[in-house]
Amino acid sequence: MTIPQLSNDPGQQALYTLIQRSIANAGGWLGFDRFMALALYAPGMGYYANSLRKFGLTPESGSDFATAPEMSKHFGRTLAHQVAEALQVTGTDEVWEFGAGSGALALQLLDNLGDRVKRYTIVDLSGSxxxxxxxxxxxxxxxxxxxxxxxxxxxxxxxxNEVLDAMPVQLLVRKSxxxxxRGVVWNADALSQRQAGVSPSDSEASANAASASPLQWEDRVTDLRPPMEVPGEHDYLTEIHSQAEAFVATLADRFKAGEAATGKGGAAFLIDYGxxxxxxxxxxxxxGTLMCHQFHKSDTDPLVDVGRKDITAHVNFTGVALAAQDAGLNVLGYTSQAHFLINCGLLPPLxxxxxxxxxxxxxxxxxxxxxxxxKVVALGTTEWEPMGFAQGDRTYAL
Structure with missing residues (x-):
């Protein structure tokens, strides 16, 4: 099926075509988690897989947002103290980073860890x-x-660092x-009607119509529920994080396999908003917490300008911790980024x-x-107290 021209960018047009076909193959309705996976990670087309600049301090650079390592080299310098301690405790010399972004954090860690790291492995789906x-x-x-x-x-x-928030989520909405x-449908009729109603003399309306999308929301009754009851009868939109929790469970399995094979364990430090x-x-x-980021501005509509903006949701750290525990890891600590960095020695060099x-x-x-x-949550194969949680540990709040 040929879809209307929705973008002058061939890559973005191809992404819309892929999404339309995915919706059709799914029977006309695509769960938001599957849509989000395509919008962010479709090879060569999704936001994190295309060549657009993403990381930077200002919109003038063509970037969409800044993460802590771009903001300050002292972020990685401080985190390195914690990583060094963890390498010593686990008896290992390898660091793994998920979603390394611009590479700024990797550079800061490698510069500061020196010979304590023999190998640094980056797990990233984006070729660009x-x-x-x-x-x-x-x-x-x-x-x-x-x-x-x-x-x-x-x-x-x-x-x-800021990995869990970009993992696809399912949307749940309580109505009456x-x-x-909540899922996504393709409504070509709505797009045609919008475009047909535009007067050629109205340049602003024409621009809006050109960027219009036939992607629309559709809600279906479900047996899914949030992990805890939400009091009240009011309408309520939220997210559930099956993929993030599955990621943590997989990480636990790999850590346990590594420990069984080598006798050396592992530790993970996950930093995100939530x-x-x-x-x-x-x-x-x-x-809910679903949010998009483009040119250092935020909006709440992931169905517009797909592939050109980030889509995120805040992290449910209780769900992450429970998934880790259920898979056999220890929750070593949970605290705010402020407490964590101060505990790890951020301030004296400043x-x-x-x-x-x-x-x-x-x-x-x-x-x-x-x-x-x-927040920062630490997980590990063996129980110990990382320096980042010496003061202000909030594990009790999970």
Whole structure:
């Protein structure tokens, strides 16, 4: 089936075609998690698989958002202290990073860890990002390797900064007391009607019609439920995180296989924005946490300009912790990014740092910036207390 021209970008047009076919093959309705996977990761077309610039400090660079390593080199320098401790405890010399982005964090960790790391493995599905990472990490090329899937066994220290939030989620919506799963449908008639109603003399309306999408929401009654009851009868939109929890369970299996084969265990440090379950499914959080990012602006419509903007959801850290425990890992700690970085020694080197460095590093720990919204959870094959959780551990809140 030929679909209407929705974009002047051949890659984006191909992505719309792929999504239309996927919806048709699924019987006319595609769960949001499957749509999100295509929008972000379809080879060569999805947001993280195409050549668009994503990471940067300002929209003038053509980027969409900045992560902590782009903001301050002191993020990776500080995290390196924790990774070094974990390497010593696990008796390993390999670091694994998931979703390495621009490569900024890898560079900071490698620069600061030195000979304590013999091999640094990046797990990333994006060919364009891999090329950028290779350029960034030229000085450490002899240590770095790239893979697109986990091996059957794994030992070492895993790092994931803003990885869980980009894993596809299912959307649940309670309407008039009945739970539905929200999915995506293709409504070509709606697109045709919108385009047909545009006057050629109205340039603004014509531009809007050209960018219009036939993708629309459709809700279906479901047996799925959030992991805890949401009090009240009001309409309520939220997310469930099956893929993130499955990722953690798979990581646990690989760690255990690695430990059985080599006698050496593993530890993982996952950093992201999110909440424990009680806050995540608070009755007042009735619009969910789904968010898109483009040119350093946020919006809540993932069905528009597909493939050109990021789609994320906040992390349910209780679900992550329970999935890890159920798979045999220990939850070693959970706290805010501010507590974690301060515990790991962020502040002393900033005393003599230039003012601009101090200012950017402060954003990492300030409550109204990244300090409180971002959390850190640590998982491991053996039980120990990482330095990042020495003060302010909130594992009790999960």
């Amino acid at each position: 990002l891999r090329a950028r990472q290779q350029d960034t990490l030229k000085a450490h090329a002899h240590k770095v390797q790239w893979v697109d899937a986990l091996p059957e066994q794994l030992s070492g220290v895993v790092v994931g 007391g009945v739970w539905h799963e 909440f424990p379950e009680g806050e995540y499914f608070h009755p007042q959080r009735s619009m 005393v003599d740092a230039p003012l601009d460095e101090k200012s950017m590093a402060q954003k990492l720990i300030t409550e109204h910036e990244m300090g409180e919204l971002f």
